[in-house]
Amino acid sequence: MAAIQISPDALRRARRAVGVTQAKLAEDTGVNVTLIKHFETFRINALPLSAQDALVEYFKEKGVDISAEESSKSTNDKPAISPVPRGAFPVPPGTVAPRMSFTISEKLTDQEVESALARMDENDEEISDLMRKVTSKGLWGGYTDETVLDSQRLFGLMAENYMLFRYMQGTNFLADLDHDAKDETHAHIVQRKASDSGSPLVAQVSLDGADEKVNAKAAAGSKAQTKGQASQQGA
Incomplete structure (x- = not known):
């Protein structure tokens, strides 16, 4: 059609x-x-x-x-x-x-788009609940641990929704994450939290990472083969 x-x-x-x-x-x-x-x-x-x-x-x-x-x-x-x-x-x-x-990236499948939108809807519901939750303070005037955790959760959900929004436009902030890096970055923390929560962002990162490893392995094999052929010709 x-x-x-x-x-x-x-x-x-x-x-x-x-x-x-x-x-x-x-x-x-x-x-x-x-x-x-x-x-x-x-x-x-x-x-x-x-x-x-x-x-x-x-x-x-x-x-x-x-x-x-x-x-x-x-x-x-x-x-x-x-x-x-x-x-x-x-x-x-x-x-x-x-x-x-906004325009959705043509690189994404219908299922990936639906998964991202559904996740944003789930986050929206929790964001609304947290927004309405009354904060509480301790004896010395500071916020209680529960309120601090709720606040962290709230901003985390809003941040994930922004990342999902950009992901559907074709930008994945976790795509260039170096899993073998010596020093941990904020991206590693975000990726870990996204993985624990089942975010659709992680599935795409894992897929991209697997492709990169396969391509790197293939390139290394090709380089080794070329080097071996050159050695035989030299002999």
Whole structure:
């Protein structure tokens, strides 16, 4: 099927037209509900082609051509999010400013993107809980150990979400980590904590590291073979 760029507004309208929730749509099409939610709220600006194909086929069976929905809608039917130039702030009354979105790296698979988004959602829930938690102080006015640990956890979760955000854009801060380095860096600490928590960042680092070791081993073998051939020729 040819690539079709579905817009968030088109997807929302199509769902409302057939009366299906995000969760039900995900169940019926196999498209991850996290992808649907983030797409409709402009956290991502495009769906993977496999997800688009599944959605187009689903709504086609329901009698809704989502691929043509944008071009066929009435001019009086205003989109849920009106396009507003970034320099046009403050926003005029009655106008909703568009939310910022970001482009996902083509190097990532659909599964890797879904895993990162799901992890960010899990972190968001815990971040919200920690934000609402009341802090406590000890006898001498300093924060208790529990509050300090909660604070460390809070900032750690926010930092991981930023790293996951950049990871989906194609930048992995742990990719160049030297596991054989003599001196420990903050990257080693972050990698250890990410590994203990099951972060999707670590899986990619491990994969990259394995590829580098294989390539290094192959290069070393090739160099040794060349050296051996040169020695035989010299003899």
